[in-house]
Amino acid sequence: xxxxxxxxxxxxxxGATTAYTLLLRERADELVLIDAxxxxxxxxxxxxxxxxxFLGRTKVWAGDYEDCRDANIIIITAGAxxxxxxxxxxxxxxNVDIFDSIMTExxxxxxDGVLLIASNPVDIMSYFTLHKSKWPANRVVGSGTLLDSxxxxxxxxxxxxxxxxxxxxxxxxxxxxxxxxxxxxxxxxGTRIPFDEETKERIFxxxxxxxxxxxxxxxxxxxxxxLALDRICTAxxxxxxxxxxxxxxxxxxxxxxxxxxxxxxxxxxxxxxEVLQLEISDGEREKLHRSAQKLKELIQSIQV
Numbered sequence: 687x688x689x690x691x692x693x694x695x696x697x698x699x700x701g702a703t704t705a706y707t708l709l710l711r712e713r714a715d716e717l718v719l720i721d722a723x724x725x726x727x728x729x730x731x732x733x734x735x736x737x738x739x740f741l742g743r744t745k746v747w748a749g750d751y752e753d754c755r756d757a758n759i760i761i762i763t764a765g766a767x768x769x770x771x772x773x774x775x776x777x778x779x780x781n782v783d784i785f786d787s788i789m790t791e792x793x794x795x796x797x798d799g800v801l802l803i804a805s806n807p808v809d810i811m812s813y814f815t816l817h818k819s820k821w822p823a824n825r826v827v828g829s830g831t832l833l834d835s836x837x838x839x840x841x842x843x844x845x846x847x848x849x850x851x852x853x854x855x856x857x858x859x860x861x862x863x864x865x866x867x868x869x870x871x872x873x874x875x876g877t878r879i880p881f882d883e884e885t886k887e888r889i890f891x892x893x894x895x896x897x898x899x900x901x902x903x904x905x906x907x908x909x910x911x912x913l914a915l916d917r918i919c920t921a922x923x924x925x926x927x928x929x930x931x932x933x934x935x936x937x938x939x940x941x942x943x944x945x946x947x948x949x950x951x952x953x954x955x956x957x958x959x960e961v962l963q964l965e966i967s968d969g970e971r972e973k974l975h976r977s978a979q980k981l982k983e984l985i986q987s988i989q990v
Contacts, residue, residue: 689715690923691757693749695788696764697721700804702730703912704761705746709734712742713919718749718757721764751791757799759919760792762815765805778988781805782814789818797821800922800957803828804915808861809933809946809981810988816935816946824957828933831857831948833914834865835931838893845881845889848874855879856931856964857893858949859977865894865948866973868966918953925955934958940971942978945985 692714694705698721705719717734721727727748734746747753754760766780785805792801801819803812803826812828819826834857836850843850855872859865867890872879881889900907921928930953933946939961952960966974 691716691718691759692919693718693720693754693757693760695720695760695762695792696805697723697727697730698763699906699908700911701761701763703908704763704804704915705730706734707912707916708919709737709741709744709746711916711920712744713916713923714758715744717744717746718753719747720749720751720753724748752795754792754799755795757796759800759802759922760796761802761804761915761919762788762811763804764788765811775984775987778807778810778984781811782988785811785814786818789815793819799825801826802915802918802922803933804911806861807981807984809948810984812933813935813946813981813985822957823935824959826935827918827953827957828946828948829861829911829914829918830933830946831859831861831865831931832918833911834861834893834948836910836914837896838867838889841889841892842872842879845885846874846879853879856950858931858964858966859947859974860981861933861948863894864973864977864980866970866977867893868964868970870967870970871964921953922955922957927952927954927959929953929962932958934961936961936978939963940966940974942974945978945981947974947978947981 694701697719719727719731731746731748803815805811808828816826838855838857839850839853842853856868857865897907929950931948932951933948934951936942936947950962951958
């Protein structure tokens with residue numbers, strides 16, 4: 687059997703935690719860490735290697751872009767932090783410049799893997815990566831609303847006293863403020879969830895604003911997104927055909943086209959094999975259109 691390789695580009699809080707999660711779960715034979723701060727990548731690799739006597743036989747090292755060659759999955763978590771007084775548009779432009787330089791190097795060595803984008807704003811960065819790479823859209827995957835949906839399911843489960851794995855509910859649209867809950871399809875074992883409007887609004891607000899709360903408390907979110915990225919990697923490497931709310935290029939999805947948004951997709955070794963069109967309500971469709979329009983306006987503002 688051929689060896690599996692995952693490359694993580696950007697080993698800040700999200701990238702390092704993702705790499706460690708992949709290591710603990712022995713997802714790949716080879717795990718490569720790449721960062722502009724080569725010392726940080728080297729230190730993380732050494733630290734992880736010292737734990738290998740307690741784990742399996744994963745080979746971990748701090749590498750360069752040429753190590754993207756033969757990688758099954760290239761995860762990009764790199765990006766600039768917002769400076770005081772900096773507008774979101776200015777931050778977007780800086781991150782697009784960073785991604786441009788990253789993709790220029792990656793594409794020299796890999797044309798066959800799956801690009802998994804986690805840097806925020808993830809939907810816009812995924813869209814930019816698609817156009818920069820010129821790869822088929824199925825192989826450029828954003829982390830999308832997978833984490834948002836997990837938060838949503840957790841909070842519903844807490845309210846009901848039910849294991850969140852038994853809660854079926856979706857957050858779709860932007861991974862951000864314009865995301866929307868699909869309450870019309872939320873269920874437990876096919877049974878509609880009996881919440882009044884006030885409870886629904888409270889749960890959704892807590893879901894949407896979760897990152898703000900965590901960042902305020904400890905500076906960054908990284909544990910749950912690392913688990914979400916691990917889940918996507920597992921679906922790809924094991925060719926699962928798992929349904930996950932990742933960000934992908936939409937074409938006539940309830941009238942929405944040419945934008946990356948988080949929706950339920952079938953994920954296998956090809957990346958996004960299929961986009962599942964949910965039977966959402968008219969109100970939810972309207973909110974999805976607003977979410978798409980917001981992102982399109984931001985994309986136009988940075989002239990991708």
